[in-house]
Each structure stands twice: as C-alpha cells, then as structure tokens.
Amino acid sequence: MARAGGTDPAPTGAGERGLPPAVVARLTVYLRALGGFLADGVERVSSEALAEVSGVSSATLRKDLSQLGSYGTRGVGYEVENLRQHLSEALGLTRDWRVAIVGAGNLGRALARYGGFGTRGFDVVALLDTDPQIIGNEVGWLRVGDAANLEAVFRRTRTNMAVLALPASAAQAACDRVVAAGVRSILSFAPTILQVPEGVTLRKVDMATELQILAYHAQRGESGGQSGEPAGDPA
C-alpha cells in the first residue's frame, strides 16, 4: 500500500488520504460488477475479467484497487466477496445513510417508490413537499410530510443526506434550507445550477444535460463506446 504508517495493519478501508474523484466513481462500478459476479456464484476474478465488465482497462483497475490496499493475490486474482467488502468500506457504505427526498412531484415519488436503492445502506426516511394536495399522501412506505417542518423532520429522522427533486425555481431556496439544517451531502435532480457553501458536497443529475451530451456525440457521427459513470468533479 502506498503510504501506510505501519501502526494500522488493516486500514478501515475508508481511504487513507483521499481518493481521486475519478477513482471513487469507478469504485462504484466495480462494486456493482462484483455484485454481478457474486450473483453468478463466481468466487474469484482477475483484474482482466473485472475490468472487462466494468468497461475500464485492467491496468486502471489494478491501480485503483491498489490505492485501497493489497486485496488481491498475485497469480490468482481477487476474491469477490472479500473485495466487495473492502470496496463497501472504502466508500463508506457500512454506515447507515438516512436520506430525505425533498419534493414529492412525479420524480420525487418515483424515487421514493424505487425502494431498493441499488445498494443497501441508504434508507429513505422522509419525503417532503409544500403542496397541501400532496402532503399526507402515502407513497411507498412513506407519508409525504410538510416541507414547512423540514428542520424538525430532519432532526427527528437524523437525516444526513438529501435528494432534491423539485423544479428549478424552487431548488436553490430548498437547497439553502437543507444546508442550514445541517445536511452536507446533497443530490440534486433539479435542472438548474445550485450554489452551496464550502464543506457541502453537491452532486447533480439531470436528464437535459445528459441528452445534450448525447446530442453532441450523435451530431458528430463519431461516438465513444461504453461510458461508465462520468468521472468526478473539480472539487
């Protein structure tokens, strides 16, 4: 491993010093690929095989994994379950994340009902809206709460992540309030640029943006092949 002090032979896996954003993004891909192998009953994979289904080169994969520690066996490969465990820890998925969805429109409801969030570890603990017509409705296992009580709900549910599923016009105000309530990790589906203070991590997901990027490639006839998770951000 790169820079282990020596006092801690088995690092928590949380990443010693900070992983490059591009690496973090790829780790989530590997994690998913490992899930696939696990489901197929595969117990060991080579960097070659894992890289193949992940859409990266085996060199990149080995470099990435080596940043977390030496979890492979030379001449053999990686143990699927073991590696999965380490990746989960490195990504912080062994803790509980309590997610509140702000905005219970079409998208917010769809996200709330989505249930199994692809990976465990994320619990949707609240779904809020400002529309009296919507407040009180049942969506999945949740009842839509009043966004007016956002701070109280966040406190009670110990929310530590927020998903913004609102129109552009309402997003910044809601974002500010979420931040003021102490949430430092935000995923926004609102089709607008949001400003957050230092110390808050904001990620943005937006169909319009994605379609525009597709349009660019389509327009030039050319095209890349598979593109996994777009790489990380400047921060």
Added chain:
Amino acid sequence: MARAGGTDPAPTGAGERGLPPAVVARLTVYLRALGGFLADGVERVSSEALAEVSGVSSATLRKDLSQLGSYGTRGVGYEVENLRQHLSEALGLTRDWRVAIVGAGNLGRALARYGGFGTRGFDVVALLDTDPQIIGNEVGWLRVGDAANLEAVFRRTRTNMAVLALPASAAQAACDRVVAAGVRSILSFAPTILQVPEGVTLRKVDMATELQILAYHAQRGESGGQSGEPAGDPA
C-alpha cells in the same frame, strides 16, 4: 482560433475536430448559466462572472470557449444571447432529437411527464412498456405503447435517442434491441452495467451510484464544494 482552415470563416459551431469530453460536459453548464443571465435581462457577461456561477475557473472557461471560436470581445466580455446560440450549435441542439423512453414504470412515467426537458430540442415521441396493465395508459401527452413493437415504433417516430428506464434485469436485452433498431445514443437509468457495441454512445445515470459517491465524501468528513456536472467519460 486554433486550427481553422481558412475557407470557412464562420464554422458551424459544431466543433471542428472533436471536443474533449470534459469540455462538452462544461458547455452544458455554461449554456444553462447563460439561460439564467438571459432570464435576468443581462446582455453581456465576463468570463469571470460566467465562470463564477458555473463553478469553474475563469481560465478554464475561456479555454473552453476559445475551442469553439472567438465569440468574446476583448476588454468587454461575451454577449449572452450570441454565446448561447454558438453553444447550442456546438452541442448539436439546433437539430431535432426524437427521444423514446423505454420502460413506463414509476421513473419512465415521471420522465415522460417531465415535459419541458430543461432545454428545447428534445421531443419525447414514444413511451413503451411490456406490461399489459400499463400499455395503453395515457401519460402526459403520450399513450404507452407496446414494447413488442419497438422497432416499428422507432421507425415510425424516427426515434434517434432512447432513454432506458427499466429494472436492471431487463436493461441489457432492451438495450440490445434499441441498438439493433438503429439508435446510437442511449441514456440509461437502469442500475446496472450495460455493454454496447462500438459506435453507440451510452450514458448512465443512477441514483445509487451518486449516493455512494456522496457517502464516500461524507464519510471522510472532508468534502469538495460545488460539483457541477461530473466530467466526461474515457471514450
């Protein structure tokens, strides 16, 4: 400008030779920011101001824009409307893109109803599903079609982009069919890794992945600030 031949004094704006993926991703951010300025009645912006709201450095912004051509005025700045026009063209947004949504579950319906796709230029021309319970339902301005007729529908509607909004288990098969039907630009919301042949551009959007990346940052206490659109992909 970098490499204009000289015979074409006003390039179509479509990008002469191929823009780096990171640049394309940022162009969409600038485009949105310009929309904001336009709505506020602002007619000129400096690279400093535009960069500020876009969450990038002014040097990066100028470098990016200079790859399209010299659309600014030294000592003055950029004209908002003019620059917006050029960015739209560079991204290929002046053509019509006909988008089919495959999968009319919670997410597919939410996307279909989303209507104004943030930016014009993208028309949702079809919404398909395999579930007889869902086929025929009205969603927004569309009626859910039978995915069994996918090829015919795509031909009739001249679909040239597809959005996959299906469970992981159905995604690869649907993706293959979409590709076989001649669509070369695909946006997938399915929480799974998809393989596409060379020549097809696939982008992936996935809440689980995004939450995992947030978890990583949250877990390390540290955090980046604003992160606009995550940068481009290896392809």
Added chain:
DNA sequence: TTGTGTGAACGATTTCACAGCC
C-alpha cells in the same frame, strides 16, 4: 507460470501569466 502491485512514461487537462485587441 500466472496475474497482482507499482514505478516510470505518456497523455490529457487545468492553471498561469501575459500578449493583443477593444
């Protein structure tokens, strides 16, 4: 012998700093 882990080479992107034009 196989396949990981990793320094070193390479390539891409961002930042710097300033020349050039308004």
Added chain:
DNA sequence: GGCTGTGAAATCGTTCACACAA
C-alpha cells in the same frame, strides 16, 4: 484600463512494462 485568447508550465490521470509473490 480591462478582459479575452492562448502559449507554456504545472498538475492530474492513464497506460506500459516488469518485478515480485503465490
């Protein structure tokens, strides 16, 4: 005087190629 456009420098990320361990 102010701000864009851009070479050059610095930084970051990927690929190569091989030492090393099983």
